[in-house]
Amino acid sequence: MNVPLVTDPDGRLLSISPALPGRAHDLTAARSHRIIRICERQGIPILADRAYLGAGPWVTTPLRPRLRSALSCG
Structure with a gap:
C-alpha cells in the first residue's frame, strides 16, 4: 500500500492522500x-x-552518488 502524506518541517501531518496499490x-x-x-x-x-x-x-532530493568508473585506476 502506498499512502502519500505531507508533513511540516517538525513532522506534523498536514495532508494524507488516499491509498494506492x-x-x-x-x-x-x-x-x-x-x-x-x-x-x-x-x-x-x-x-x-x-x-x-x-x-x-520545486523538489529537492539528495544528490545521486557518483559512480566510480570501472576503467579508473586508483
Missing part, C-alpha cells in the same frame, strides 16, 4: 494526487527522498 511508485503517487503541483502553487518547498529524482525544480 503498493506497486505504485512514490513519484507516480505524488503526481496522481497533485501533491507537487499544490505545494508549488502554495510556495511550499518540497524535501523528498531519492524516489523523487526528476520530479522537477
